[in-house]
Amino acid sequence: MSTPPTSTPPNTADQLREAYRGFFAERGHTPVASASLIPHDPTVLFSVAGMVPFKPYFVGDETPPYKRAVTVQKCARAGGKHNDLDDVGRTKRHLVFFEMMGNFSFGDYFKADAIPWSWELVTETFGLDGDRIWVTVHESDDEAEQIWHDVVGVPMDRIQRLGDKDNFWQMGDTGPCGPCSELHIDRGPAFGPEGGPLNDPQGDRFMEFWNLVFMQFNQAPDGSRTPLPKPSIDTGAGLERILALVQGKDSVWETDVMFPLIEQASSATGKTYREGDYDDRNSFSLRVLAEHARSSTMLVNDGVFPSNEGRGYVLRRIIRRAVRHAYLLGTEKLVMPGLVETAIDVMANAYPDVVKNRDFIVGVLTKEEERFRQTLKTGLVILEDELSAGVTTLHGSTAFKLHDTYGFPLELTEEIAGERGVSIDREGFDIDMAEQRKMAKDSRKANAAGDQQQDAYRELNEQFGVTEFLGYVQNETESRVLAVVPSAAVADDGTPLVEIFLDRTPFYAESGGQVGDTGTIQTETGTAEVLDTTFALPGLRRHTARITSGTVTPGQTAAARIDVKRRDAIRRNHTGTHVLHHALRQVLGQHVKQAGSLVGPDRLRFDFSHYSAVTDDEIVQIEAIANDEVLANPIARAYETTKDEATAMGAIAFFGDKYGDIVRVLEAGASVELCGGTHVKALGDIGAIKIVGESSIGSNLRRIEAVTGFNSVALLQRDEHVLADAARLVGVPANDLLEGVQRKLDEIKALSDEIKSLRARAASGQAAELAAGAVDGVLVTRVDGVDPQDLRDLALAIRQQSGVEAVVLGGITPTGGVSLVAAITPGFAPGVQAGDLIKDAAKAVGGGGGGKGDIATAGGKNPAGLDDALGLARDAAHAARSASTDA
Numbered sequence: 001m002s003t004p005p006t007s008t009p010p011n012t013a014d015q016l017r018e019a020y021r022g023f024f025a026e027r028g029h030t031p032v033a034s035a036s037l038i039p040h041d042p043t044v045l046f047s048v049a050g051m052v053p054f055k056p057y058f059v060g061d062e063t064p065p066y067k068r069a070v071t072v073q074k075c076a077r078a079g080g081k082h083n084d085l086d087d088v089g090r091t092k093r094h095l096v097f098f099e100m101m102g103n104f105s106f107g108d109y110f111k112a113d114a115i116p117w118s119w120e121l122v123t124e125t126f127g128l129d130g131d132r133i134w135v136t137v138h139e140s141d142d143e144a145e146q147i148w149h150d151v152v153g154v155p156m157d158r159i160q161r162l163g164d165k166d167n168f169w170q171m172g173d174t175g176p177c178g179p180c181s182e183l184h185i186d187r188g189p190a191f192g193p194e195g196g197p198l199n200d201p202q203g204d205r206f207m208e209f210w211n212l213v214f215m216q217f218n219q220a221p222d223g224s225r226t227p228l229p230k231p232s233i234d235t236g237a238g239l240e241r242i243l244a245l246v247q248g249k250d251s252v253w254e255t256d257v258m259f260p261l262i263e264q265a266s267s268a269t270g271k272t273y274r275e276g277d278y279d280d281r282n283s284f285s286l287r288v289l290a291e292h293a294r295s296s297t298m299l300v301n302d303g304v305f306p307s308n309e310g311r312g313y314v315l316r317r318i319i320r321r322a323v324r325h326a327y328l329l330g331t332e333k334l335v336m337p338g339l340v341e342t343a344i345d346v347m348a349n350a351y352p353d354v355v356k357n358r359d360f361i362v363g364v365l366t367k368e369e370e371r372f373r374q375t376l377k378t379g380l381v382i383l384e385d386e387l388s389a390g391v392t393t394l395h396g397s398t399a400f401k402l403h404d405t406y407g408f409p410l411e412l413t414e415e416i417a418g419e420r421g422v423s424i425d426r427e428g429f430d431i432d433m434a435e436q437r438k439m440a441k442d443s444r445k446a447n448a449a450g451d452q453q454q455d456a457y458r459e460l461n462e463q464f465g466v467t468e469f470l471g472y473v474q475n476e477t478e479s480r481v482l483a484v485v486p487s488a489a490v491a492d493d494g495t496p497l498v499e500i501f502l503d504r505t506p507f508y509a510e511s512g513g514q515v516g517d518t519g520t521i522q523t524e525t526g527t528a529e530v531l532d533t534t535f536a537l538p539g540l541r542r543h544t545a546r547i548t549s550g551t552v553t554p555g556q557t558a559a560a561r562i563d564v565k566r567r568d569a570i571r572r573n574h575t576g577t578h579v580l581h582h583a584l585r586q587v588l589g590q591h592v593k594q595a596g597s598l599v600g601p602d603r604l605r606f607d608f609s610h611y612s613a614v615t616d617d618e619i620v621q622i623e624a625i626a627n628d629e630v631l632a633n634p635i636a637r638a639y640e641t642t643k644d645e646a647t648a649m650g651a652i653a654f655f656g657d658k659y660g661d662i663v664r665v666l667e668a669g670a671s672v673e674l675c676g677g678t679h680v681k682a683l684g685d686i687g688a689i690k691i692v693g694e695s696s697i698g699s700n701l702r703r704i705e706a707v708t709g710f711n712s713v714a715l716l717q718r719d720e721h722v723l724a725d726a727a728r729l730v731g732v733p734a735n736d737l738l739e740g741v742q743r744k745l746d747e748i749k750a751l752s753d754e755i756k757s758l759r760a761r762a763a764s765g766q767a768a769e770l771a772a773g774a775v776d777g778v779l780v781t782r783v784d785g786v787d788p789q790d791l792r793d794l795a796l797a798i799r800q801q802s803g804v805e806a807v808v809l810g811g812i813t814p815t816g817g818v819s820l821v822a823a824i825t826p827g828f829a830p831g832v833q834a835g836d837l838i839k840d841a842a843k844a845v846g847g848g849g850g851g852k853g854d855i856a857t858a859g860g861k862n863p864a865g866l867d868d869a870l871g872l873a874r875d876a877a878h879a880a881r882s883a884s885t886d887a
Contacts, residue, residue: 009127009246013257014349016126016243017072017101023121024070024103032071034099034351037302038311038555045311046076046299050102051213051234057106058176058215058232067108072239072350073100074298079314085321086415089287090278092251093207096318097295099239099350107230114212114233115147115181119154122183122210126246132186134196134206135159138167138179144214148181160198169213169234176215176228183210185245209245211236250276253287257346261290264342269329285325292322293339298347300361301354303555305463305482306368317409319368320376324412327376336369337362353557360480360503364464371462372407379406383413387420396428403429404436456485457536460501466539468504471517471678472638476561477506481523481554491531491546499536500528500543500552506562507533509541513597514574514677519562526550567678569601572686572709575636575668575679576626577604579689580706581652582671583625584608587618594652595701599677603692603707610702614694626689629669633684637667638675646674688712767794771801777828778881780808780874782866788819792857795821806881808837808873810845810866818845818860820869826854829884837876841869 010016021031035053037046044052050073056062078085078096087094105114123130135154137144139161148154161167170177184197184206192205200206213234217225240252249255253262254275266273269289271282278284299315306316319336326335340362344354354361379402386398394417402408414424460483470477479502487497500521507530510516516533521543528545536542543560552558577597585592588610596607614622643663651665652673666675669683680686687709697703707715723734732740773779779798783791791809798807805828809821820841822834835856842848847860860869 009125011247013239013243013255016239016246017099017350019125020072020101020121020237021070023125024068024117027068027117029068029070029103030066032069034072034074036555037074037076037097037299038304038553044082045079045314046082047073048075048077048082049073050075050100050236051104054104054106054234058234064106067106069104069106071102071104073102074302074351075100076295076299078295078318079311085314085318086411088291089284092253092278093238093241093244095240095252095291095295097291097298101235101237101239101242103233103235105233107232110216110231110233111144111147111214112151114214114235115144116152118183118210118212118235119152122242126242128185128245130154133158134184134186136162136167136180136182136184136197138181139163141167141179141181141214144179144181158196160196162198169215170219174219174221176217176232177219177225178214178216178231180214181212182208184208207241209238209241253290258290258294260346261293261339261342262286264339265289265293265335268333268335268338269326269331271329282329285329288325289322289335289339292318293336294343294346296322296336296365297340297343297354297361298351300364301351301357303481303553305364305554307459307463313409316368317411319365320372320407320409321412321415323369323372323376324380324416327373327380332373334366334369334373336365340365356478357480357557367463367465375406379408382406383408383416387417387422391422393423393425396425396430397432399424399429400432400436403433453488454537457540457542461537461540464501464503467502467541469506469508469541470504471506471508471562474506475564475567476559477504479504479521479558479560481521481552481556481558483554484552487544489544495546497531497544497546498528498552500530500545501536501540502543502558502560505533505541505543505560507541507543507560508562508567508570508678509533509535511535512675512677513577514570514599515601517562517567517570519560521545521552521558521560523550523552523556523558525556526552528552566601569709569711570599571678571680573601573604573707574599574675574677575666575683576686576689576706576708577606578666578668578671578673578675578679579626579629579683579686580604580606580622580691580704581608581673582629582669583622584610584704586625587621588614602711603705605703605705607697607701607703609700611700613696614702614704619691619694623689623691629671630683630686630689632669633682634669635682636669636679636685638664638679640664643674685709690715767797767801770794771798771804774801774804774807776878776881777803777805778808778874778877779804779806780870780877781810782870783809783811785814786811786819787813788821788857788859791819792821792855795823796855799823799825806837806877808841808870808877810841810870810873812863812866816863818847818863818866818869820845820849820858820860820873822856822873824854829880832880832884836880837873838869840876841873844869844872 010019025031035047039047039052041052041055047053050071051058053073054069057064076097077083084094085096088096122128135148135158137148137159145159148159149156167180167182169180187205187207192200197206214231215234216228216231218228219225240255240257243255243257244252247255252258262273265286271286273286274280274283296315296319304311304315306312306319344358344361348355383402386394399410399413402413403410410429417424464482481500482503483501485499487499489497491497507517507519508514510533518532519530521528521530526547527549529548530543530545532544534542534544577599581594591609593609594606595609598605640662643661646663646665650672663674664676666673666679668679689706689708690712691704691706692715693705695703723737727734727737727740730740730744770781771779773781783794786794791811795807795809798804806824811819813819820838822837824832824834834854838856838858842858842860844865845860846862846865847858849858
């Protein structure tokens, strides 16, 4: 029955992975790289099995791009339904992180191929002894039993039938499901009694290492099952378990993926590991350290970060459980950094990205260990005092205090108490937790949304530290996405925006007057257009962005690229600001100090202290000095030094910038100033500097605006076009524009004088005609369509006519308003002024006006009241005339 190996069996983890993939690739399977530990399936926290990435194919949501696939999938089982965390270190095979080798058929081959291939691989390629292998099938699966016995040749006394609990798989209450067939290896009498897997529910002697799932039914809500039209195969084979078998090891802990970590843990703590001793407390703790370092490393690499929720909480539990075991071993120094380095070395060949992310992974896990160690000792003292009091149940309030104040996950407290035979008052803990959540909810209602956002920023900052800025020397970086959160801002078109946080970035965040960078952040699943970059907190850079395609999620590797053309324009303007500052001090005096600035891609704005307007001649001098510096083209040198050294060099501090002990200095020609912005490499890169505006912004505060580089060229081109258009309009060459304009102005003046003369003659003619309508020396009439000035001139012309002593004209102007004019002769009525005649009339048209003496004007907005207004004016004029006559 036992078949000798056809080649040298694999003896390392790397060889085992390649042997498995190669075997099935030769049989038409497409090799598929491992998916992330963070699944797209929302029903599980982690990828818990090799089939998780293929679930959409099995349930029919998506069409598989291949009929056969082979993978070695990263998996993690901790938290939720699938949880091996508490068993780690206690047994010979339980791990949080493990690798699941799998071959899959999507409606292609079925039992007749899957079963013989499994046997061929484990006996001929892996070199396992077939005489020690037992097979289990579902109690209803006659077909599988027949193939194992008749085709493969497994004796019937090593084939056992088990029920649904052990040998039936289903994805949920409904959907694809089917019987399983498992392979178990007999590890000998030392591990338990005979009788096969049926007599070994713990699997100590007959260890399961291979599981074939035959997806052949669809289960309905009522529990009934109907055959699937295209049955499928899902194989799960734990790499670490099989590795222990091919390496001849008693457990997974002695394999080449775990033992180097145990050795590192032993070295770091000074404790000896006793191989195979599961009663020794030190060895148990060393196994926990080894496993948790590897699982933490792989989780952080895939984008899981310590937090108080979801996956992050599970990771935090894993890390803090490991730190607690290091403490039990008497180690107060940090252990995670060295363990993580070893884990990365162990996993490097299979997963090269862990090497690429080495510094990031070590940094995250080191910070988490440091945070927990700050409270661990005090918390353990409190817990020990409680447990030493002889209690059988730890009070819930104590467990909550350890959780809330000292960072002890409840499960860690339960584990520690359980080691002493003490249970936890979960009900009391839950009451305190509910009360805290209620208080937090009430606090959130009382606080503004901005306060909640700041708390989130602070948590990010505590977890990952400040953003590493590489934008002084790089326009593009490979970064890690730390968080993606909704933004309070929206795009101009109403599109929702997000805030993306990276571990490192080339994007300059707005500060020191320089605007933030724009560009793109691209991952393998999506692209974000960065619209602005600012500081959420000091050192924590926030990329406000619009998702333009797909999704961008935490943990992903991202290509962060700035808009280089825009940044170059900003560089020119920023260095130009320094050059102008120096020129201003040269021309206006050393009292000039910067009082603010704004450096964008299109122009620069510079505010400074000065007691008077900058004259045109001074502007010319400032531009000359600045452009002389640019044309000399000295190197612009930016470097870091101490603030004291910079001050001793005479470096000038820019307004609004905050400086630490180490500052960044910019030497730009004769200018030496402190500045953290981005700058050109040489002043010649700035191009021409042109001041385009000068104004006052307050008492003794002035503002200049200027352009540089291509914007100066654009300004010159625009001015040239304007001059050319102006010259064309006046009919002269551009070089003769001033003379041409002067000639046109002279012509306009002559025409204006002529128009005035014509108007006067026209008014005189109309005046005589209108004057004929005067009654008792008073003329009140309506003249529409005349602007106020012409109406006034007409009134004066009428007054000069014989027999006219008072005239009131009213009319609707060309713009739709109402105009009123009154003019009187000196002898009209003693004590009466022209304004008296139209005072009430102006009110009637909704306006006002007046004048002193013999001429008055008024206006209004109500044309409908014009006739009534003229009637009032007529009454006023005749009343004044009558009063004068009676006197």
